[in-house]
Amino acid sequence: MAIKGTDIVKKLPESGKKNCKECGLPTCFAFAMKLASGGISIDKCQYLAAEVRAELEDALAPPIKPVTIGAGANAFTIGDEQVMFRHEKTFVHQPGIAILISDNEPEPEIDSKIKKLKEIQFSWVGKTLKADMLAIQFKSGDRAKYEKLLKKALAAIDCPLLLISDDTDTLLAAHILCADRNPVLYPVNAANIDKVIVAVKAKPAIVGVKADKVEDLVPLTSKLKEHGIENIVMDPGSHDLLSAVRDQTLIRRAALKQSFRPLGYPTIGFPFFMTSDRMSEIILASMFMIKYAGIIVLSHIDEHTLLPLLAQRLNIYTDPRMPMSMEENIYPINNPDADSPVLITSNWALTYFLLSSEVEASKVPSWLLVKEAGGLGILTAWAAGKFSSDSIVPFLKKSGIESKVNHRHLVIPGRVARISGELKEGLPDWDIIIGPGDANEIPAYLPKLVKSWKQ
Numbered sequence: 519m520a521i522k523g524t525d526i527v528k529k530l531p532e533s534g535k536k537n538c539k540e541c542g543l544p545t546c547f548a549f550a551m552k553l554a555s556g557g558i559s560i561d562k563c564q565y566l567a568a569e570v571r572a573e574l575e576d577a578l579a580p581p582i583k584p585v586t587i588g589a590g591a592n593a594f595t596i597g598d599e600q601v602m603f604r605h606e607k608t609f610v611h612q613p614g615i616a617i618l619i620s621d622n623e624p625e626p627e628i629d630s631k632i633k634k635l636k637e638i639q640f641s642w643v644g645k646t647l648k649a650d651m652l653a654i655q656f657k658s659g660d661r662a663k664y665e666k667l668l669k670k671a672l673a674a675i676d677c678p679l680l681l682i683s684d685d686t687d688t689l690l691a692a693h694i695l696c697a698d699r700n701p702v703l704y705p706v707n708a709a710n711i712d713k714v715i716v717a718v719k720a721k722p723a724i725v726g727v728k729a730d731k732v733e734d735l736v737p738l739t740s741k742l743k744e745h746g747i748e749n750i751v752m753d754p755g756s757h758d759l760l761s762a763v764r765d766q767t768l769i770r771r772a773a774l775k776q777s778f779r780p781l782g783y784p785t786i787g788f789p790f791f792m793t794s795d796r797m798s799e800i801i802l803a804s805m806f807m808i809k810y811a812g813i814i815v816l817s818h819i820d821e822h823t824l825l826p827l828l829a830q831r832l833n834i835y836t837d838p839r840m841p842m843s844m845e846e847n848i849y850p851i852n853n854p855d856a857d858s859p860v861l862i863t864s865n866w867a868l869t870y871f872l873l874s875s876e877v878e879a880s881k882v883p884s885w886l887l888v889k890e891a892g893g894l895g896i897l898t899a900w901a902a903g904k905f906s907s908d909s910i911v912p913f914l915k916k917s918g919i920e921s922k923v924n925h926r927h928l929v930i931p932g933r934v935a936r937i938s939g940e941l942k943e944g945l946p947d948w949d950i951i952i953g954p955g956d957a958n959e960i961p962a963y964l965p966k967l968v969k970s971w972k973q
């Protein structure tokens with residue numbers, strides 16, 4: 519449970535009565551309330567004793583620590599979740615999906631898996647859905663062979679890495695080779711933790727802690743924290759579906775409901791450790807998706823097994839309070855040029871996809887302006903004042919469309935024909951054309967419109 523402002527104020531200078539205003543707020547009480555809601559940095563009060571500051575920082579830290587896996591453009595963050603169930607608020611950081619390669623697999627199999635990780639992608643409501651990382655396992659007993667595989671992977675694909683080796687020296691040597699990728703080192707257990715702490719202090723990495731049961735994770739994560747290492751993912755060693763659900767739930771509850779810091783880290787799930795059947799593996803992965811893994815490692819991926827998982831992930835990690843929406847932008851369709859028509863719509867994803875697919879079907883090169891409107895459909899956005907002349911005029915001016923086209927014809931949806939007069943006043947250089955009321959009329963409408971301009 520998060521610390522309350524009324525508890526914070528008691529810890530502030532002079533028990534919250536100093537009220538020097540140097541933090542920019544009128545009283546210590548105001549500072550405490552804002553700090554509790556995350557609206558101000560603790561640094562703004564320079565009068566906090568070091569131990570009070572450390573205590574407050576700890577109390578204010580998210581119950582599940584956010585951990586960024588990898589580096590650069592393909593890095594992703596997991597953890598920082600606030601709720602047990604998505605309907606309470608939202609799940610925040612979707613789990614990363616990893617595909618496993620090991621150094622005792624035949625070369626063609628390894629090549630095929632890397633190729634699939636690079637190439638299997640799906641477009642869905644403006645997003646690209648794909649797996650995220652490569653897990654590289656040491657199984658051959660030949661360190662040179664493992665390092666060769668790692669180097670091959672580094673050259674072939676730029677993605678976050680999970681290094682798996684029961685031989686700690688091999689694990690740490692591999693880490694040196696790819697430290698700039700900020701890899702996950704796994705497994706770190708009671709036997710090798712001291713060695714790993716020394717290595718990770720010298721060259722940071724994510725520590726993949728492994729225990730045989732949830733309770734045994736606690737001394738490991740506590741020890742890492744004592745050494746200032748908090749980029750941790752945890753594997754409670756679940757061996758079947760039932761124990762996996764139990765362990766993941768226990769960990770999430772301890773972190774969120776009891777604020778139990780030693781279990782306040784994201785988790786990692788290995789469905790293929792629990793079954794050798796590929797379909798069962800996907801079912802287990804689906805369970806981990808719901809409850810509550812931060813990384814899910816698969817032994818294989820194919821279009822037909824990955825797509826359901828990606829769709830499930832998208833659904834679960836989409837904020838239920840927010841409609842699916844598109845980014846406000848200019849979207850070119852069918853390679854438009856300076857003479858192509860300009861259409862405008864709101865940014866509800868469904869509106870965009872209906873309209874853009876009909877424009878595409880018309881085969882008329884066009885520019886589609888998508889205006890931010892809270893993710894609402896055209897009529898709802900208009901009724902809410904988010905698709906009005908007042909907001910469209912400045913958007914159109916700053917969008918850059920005027921430098922892309924030679925003409926000044928703007929097609930607005932027929933459903934909001936009533937805004938055409940105001941738009942004309944706001945955009946005196948533009949001819950406001952009232953387009954069809956329904957998107958399915960677009961394929962017939964656009965060719966006629968373009969033909970009429972040419973006459």
Ligand code: SF4
Binds near residue numbers: 539543564
């Ligand atoms: Fe209180 Fe610190 Fe703000 Fe001064 S700077 S008002 S002591 S919280």
